Amino acid sequence: MTQTPEDALKVIQSHPEGVLQSELWKILDVDSRKCSRLVKKLLDSGMIDRVEFRKDGIKTFVLKASRRPVEPVLILAGEELIPCIGCDQECHIEECAKLLDWMYQLAISDVDQ
Ligand code: SF4
Numbered sequence: 763m764t765q766t767p768e769d770a771l772k773v774i775q776s777h778p779e780g781v782l783q784s785e786l787w788k789i790l791d792v793d794s795r796k797c798s799r800l801v802k803k804l805l806d807s808g809m810i811d812r813v814e815f816r817k818d819g820i821k822t823f824v825l826k827a828s829r830r831p832v833e834p835v836l837i838l839a840g841e842e843l844i845p846c847i848g849c850d851q852e853c854h855i856e857e858c859a860k861l862l863d864w865m866y867q868l869a870i871s872d873v874d875q
Pocket residue numbers: 845846847849850851852853854855858859860861
């Protein structure tokens with residue numbers, strides 16, 4: 763099966779606690795050499811971090827998605843910060859008027875630019 767670095771990244775991102783490289787190639791259904799190449803590409807591009815780990819005396823690595831600073835453009839609508847930051851309400855995202863207002867502002871600010 764052909765897997766891309768993006769496929770590997772999705773698997774790694776879906777495991778916030780990290781995924782063992784010795785498990786990743788099984789999940790992706792590729793051989794360990796192909797998995798190593800995918801991991802190297804992700805490491806070189808800074809998308810993941812790798813920490814050495816021993817399982818049953820055998821060296822492997824824990825792979826985790828890199829934490830990156832949030833792009834301001836993703837949390838701002840014009841000059842309005844997304845309301846979810848600091849929100850302490852019980853979240854019903856489908857019905858949230860504050861979020862809807864913010865999305866409306868986002869749509870307007872996109873048109874203004
Ligand atoms: S969607 Fe609404 S209720 Fe949920 S965190 Fe954001 S602002 Fe708060």
